[in-house]
Amino acid sequence: MPRVTADASNGGSSLERIRSSFERQGLMRTLGATLDLIEPGHVVIVLRPSAAISQQHGFVHAGAVTAIADSAAGYAALTLMQPGIGVLSTEFKINLLAPATGDRIIARGRVIKAGRTLTVAQSEVFAQTNGEEKLIALLTATLMAVGARDGIVD
Amino acid sequence: MPRVTADASNGGSSLERIRSSFERQGLMRTLGATLDLIEPGHVVIVLRPSAAISQQHGFVHAGAVTAIADSAAGYAALTLMQPGIGVLSTEFKINLLAPATGDRIIARGRVIKAGRTLTVAQSEVFAQTNGEEKLIALLTATLMAVGARDGIVD
Amino acid sequence: MPRVTADASNGGSSLERIRSSFERQGLMRTLGATLDLIEPGHVVIVLRPSAAISQQHGFVHAGAVTAIADSAAGYAALTLMQPGIGVLSTEFKINLLAPATGDRIIARGRVIKAGRTLTVAQSEVFAQTNGEEKLIALLTATLMAVGARDGIVD
Amino acid sequence: MPRVTADASNGGSSLERIRSSFERQGLMRTLGATLDLIEPGHVVIVLRPSAAISQQHGFVHAGAVTAIADSAAGYAALTLMQPGIGVLSTEFKINLLAPATGDRIIARGRVIKAGRTLTVAQSEVFAQTNGEEKLIALLTATLMAVGARDGIVD
Numbered sequence: 001m002p003r004v005t006a007d008a009s010n011g012g013s014s015l016e017r018i019r020s021s022f023e024r025q026g027l028m029r030t031l032g033a034t035l036d037l038i039e040p041g042h043v044v045i046v047l048r049p050s051a052a053i054s055q056q057h058g059f060v061h062a063g064a065v066t067a068i069a070d071s072a073a074g075y076a077a078l079t080l081m082q083p084g085i086g087v088l089s090t091e092f093k094i095n096l097l098a099p100a101t102g103d104r105i106i107a108r109g110r111v112i113k114a115g116r117t118l119t120v121a122q123s124e125v126f127a128q129t130n131g132e133e134k135l136i137a138l139l140t141a142t143l144m145a146v147g148a149r150d151g152i153v154d
Numbered sequence: 155m156p157r158v159t160a161d162a163s164n165g166g167s168s169l170e171r172i173r174s175s176f177e178r179q180g181l182m183r184t185l186g187a188t189l190d191l192i193e194p195g196h197v198v199i200v201l202r203p204s205a206a207i208s209q210q211h212g213f214v215h216a217g218a219v220t221a222i223a224d225s226a227a228g229y230a231a232l233t234l235m236q237p238g239i240g241v242l243s244t245e246f247k248i249n250l251l252a253p254a255t256g257d258r259i260i261a262r263g264r265v266i267k268a269g270r271t272l273t274v275a276q277s278e279v280f281a282q283t284n285g286e287e288k289l290i291a292l293l294t295a296t297l298m299a300v301g302a303r304d305g306i307v308d
Numbered sequence: 309m310p311r312v313t314a315d316a317s318n319g320g321s322s323l324e325r326i327r328s329s330f331e332r333q334g335l336m337r338t339l340g341a342t343l344d345l346i347e348p349g350h351v352v353i354v355l356r357p358s359a360a361i362s363q364q365h366g367f368v369h370a371g372a373v374t375a376i377a378d379s380a381a382g383y384a385a386l387t388l389m390q391p392g393i394g395v396l397s398t399e400f401k402i403n404l405l406a407p408a409t410g411d412r413i414i415a416r417g418r419v420i421k422a423g424r425t426l427t428v429a430q431s432e433v434f435a436q437t438n439g440e441e442k443l444i445a446l447l448t449a450t451l452m453a454v455g456a457r458d459g460i461v462d
Numbered sequence: 463m464p465r466v467t468a469d470a471s472n473g474g475s476s477l478e479r480i481r482s483s484f485e486r487q488g489l490m491r492t493l494g495a496t497l498d499l500i501e502p503g504h505v506v507i508v509l510r511p512s513a514a515i516s517q518q519h520g521f522v523h524a525g526a527v528t529a530i531a532d533s534a535a536g537y538a539a540l541t542l543m544q545p546g547i548g549v550l551s552t553e554f555k556i557n558l559l560a561p562a563t564g565d566r567i568i569a570r571g572r573v574i575k576a577g578r579t580l581t582v583a584q585s586e587v588f589a590q591t592n593g594e595e596k597l598i599a600l601l602t603a604t605l606m607a608v609g610a611r612d613g614i615v616d
Contacts, residue, residue: 026208027215030184054180061181062224062243067217089216090426091450093247093401093555095582095602097575112600113559117425118398118452120557120600138574138582140557140602142399142450144426244580245604247401247555249428249448251421266446267405271579272552272606274403274446292420292428294403294448296553296604298580334516335523338492362488369489370551371529378524397524401555 014079018043021078025071033068035075041111043075046104060100065107065125069094069139072109073121077143080114085145087119092141100136102129112140119143168233172197175232179225187222189229195265197229200258214254219261219279223248223293226263227275231297234268239299241273246295254290256283266294273297322387326351329386333379341376343383349419351383354412368408373415373433377402377447380417381429385451388422393453395427400449408444410437420448427451476541480505483540487533495530497537503573505537508566522562527569527587531556531601534571535583539605542576547607549581554603562598564591574602581605 015038022028022035028045031053037044045068047053047060055061070089077087109123125137169192176182176189182199185207191198199222201207201214209215224243231241263277279291323346330336330343336353339361345352353376355361355368363369378397385395417431433445477500484490484497490507493515499506507530509515509522517523532551539549571585587599 021210024208024210025215026205027218030206031217051180052184054178056175056178061179061221062246063185063217063221064181066220066224067215070216070220089250091247091249091399091428092216093245093602095245095574095604096243097582112557113597120399120559122600135575138584138602140555140600142557245553245582247448249420249450251428266403267443274405274553276446289421292430292448294401294446296403329518332516332518333523334513335526338514339525359488360492362486364483364486369487369529370532370554371493371525372489374528374532375523375525378528397558399555399557400524401553403553404551 014038014040018075018078022071022075027067028071031064031067033071036106038075038079040079041076041114043072043079043109045072045107048104049101058101060105062096062100065096065100065105065137066094066139068105068107069109069123069125069137070141072107073123073139073141074109074143076109076111076121077114077119080111080119081145085147087143088146090142090144092139094137094139096137098127098134098136100125100127102127104128105136106133117145119145168192168194172229172232176225176229181221182225185218185221187225190260192229192233194233195230195268197226197233197263199226199261202258203255212255214259216250216254219250219254219259219291220248220293222259222261223263223277223279223291224295226261227277227293227295228263228297230263230265230275231268231273234265234273235299239301241297242300244296244298246293248291248293250291252281252288252290254279254281256281258282259290260287271299273299322346322348326383326386330379330383335375336379339372339375341379344414346383346387348387349384349422351380351387351417353380353415353417356412357409366409368413370404370408373404373408373413373445374402374447376413376415377417377431377433377445378449380415381431381447381449382417382451384417384419384429385422385427388419388427389453393455395451396454398450398452400447402445402447404445406435406442406444408435410435412436413444414441425453427453476500476502480537480540484533484537489529490533493526493529495533498568500537500541502541503538503576505534505541505571507534507569510566511563520563522567524558524562527558527562527567527599528556528601530567530569531571531585531587531599532603534569535585535601535603536571536605538571538573538583539576539581542573542581543607547609549605550608552604552606554601556599556601558599560589560596560598562587562589564589566590567598568595579607581607
């Protein structure tokens with residue numbers, strides 16, 4: 001169950017939007033990712049390393065690390081959108097700083113700049129081993145606001 | 155079975171290296187991705203859209219698109235490495251140009267510049283629908299050559 | 309004088325728009341950059357190496373290479389915009405593949421995907437020495453369409 | 463005159479290395495950029511807006527913003543290198559968050575992860591107007607360590 005902080009700016013509804021949207025992301029379920037925190041402008045997603053999401057050396061695959069980092073950045077942006085407005089990732093860049101291995105992989109997404117059309121968010125990804133965290137990746141994403149006329153909301 | 159072109163530069167062994175490495179990528183199996191082509195400096199990986207790899211609107215999740223695009227770029231680089239030298243992605247950037255939907259998602263990775271320490275590769279990702287292809291994403295990656303002293307080869 | 313190809317899509321006016329806009333870019337004049345080609349979706353900008361645009365080892369500074377690559381990508385996008393609509397760079401990524409040195413540095417910008425709100429363009433940058441060209445950098449940019457209400461056109 | 467903090471890790475010599483290297487960057491002089499701070503892992507470069515570094519709407523050109531952001535990131539990395547080891551930018555990505563305009567443009571570069579071969583650094587760029595600062599750009603760069611055998615040091 002994600003920890004939640006009330007979001008005065010949109011009446012607390014963003015919790016439900018994001019939880020419901022996350023549950024519809026089949027890939028998050030397939031990877032075994034979980035929502036750990038939802039706050040205005042800040043979302044945390046967690047992954048547990050396993051052979052099912054590995055690359056050839058046994059580390060978590062960069063694609064799985066990127067998937068939770070992108071989703072954390074996107075949902076961080078979504079927490080700041082008005083009802084009826086969703087977001088799509090238009091591009092992102094990730095630097096892979098160290099192998100993704102440990103007990104948990106934790107992506108913390110935060111909004112850097114919220115705009116009417118474009119929002120920029122970053123995710124820091126940490127590998128947690130015996131309670132200690134190490135920064136293993138840094139993602140910067142541009143999200144575009146989209147609405148009902150685009151057929152896309154949550 | 156991937157189509158293969160003989161690789162004079164390293165005695166054709168890169169086919170086996172890459173096939174074997176790909177089979178050890180648990181994430182590729184989990185996503186249902188397949189190797190479709192291995193040539194010197196060029197690797198193609200294919201994904202079939204399904205609910206298991208979707209985002210919240212039913213399209214293929216950017217994380218899954220990125221995973222095959224990153225692997226295709228990395229394996230394209232690996233085809234040009236000497237035996238005993240592997241590659242690791244150090245960073246990549248992807249532009250998501252259109253929703254990932256259709257019959258097949260095809261990532262074509264190519265080496266742009268091969269270097270002793272760093273290799274730059276790009277993957278173009280296409281969505282194929284009724285035999286027609288549309289460019290949906292463009293990834294640029296930097297791969298670092300790593301060897302036995304790093305504990306990493308294939 | 310830039311070579312120009314008639315642009316049926318907007319009555320050939322994009323030549324004048326781009327030439328006039330380029331002349332207002334003080335930085336291009338300061339760097340000594342020149343417009344070499346304007347076609348629909350394709351713009352070429354050229355720089356001559358000199359001490360005034362160098363980095364500490366005597367090569368052309370990455371900032372100068374980036375400046376012409378970004379402008380070439382942006383103007384390539386602008387050639388496809390309707391009158392009254394301009395573009396702004398929202399982000400770009402550049403891979404620096406080899407030192408920028410030689411007789412001329414040539415940035416060739418091309419549109420990859422034109423959209424209503426966002427356009428993605430790439431610039432390949434070549435160093436030309438004794439008539440031979442070598443790829444030295446690759447830039448991918450996202451341009452946002454902006455209009456009169458934003459106070460920005462050409 | 464840049465403010466300097468003693469750098470115990472390499473005997474304080476990095477100040478002189480960086481000041482001397484900066485003075486050899488012809489582009490920094492051409493742009494009118496100045497070194498404002500050198501500390502271990504942290505370098506600040508400042509630019510004063512003028513017509514000579516403008517784009518077509520009168521803002522500071524993204525190329526000039528990028529030039530100081532790239533140099534600040536690179537010099538931040540250089541502060542942590544051993545004597546005899548230099549750095550080269552291999553790639554960077556910048557998000558342009560707001561127009562570059564005001565009294566001063568300030569790029570603050572910081573090392574995110576220092577490595578034997580690759581170092582990742584970020585620059586935040588602020589526009590300062592009447593003493594107030596606004597974040598206008600965010601750059602992430604990968605620097606490669608290079609040595610005497612590459613013919614490149616400072």
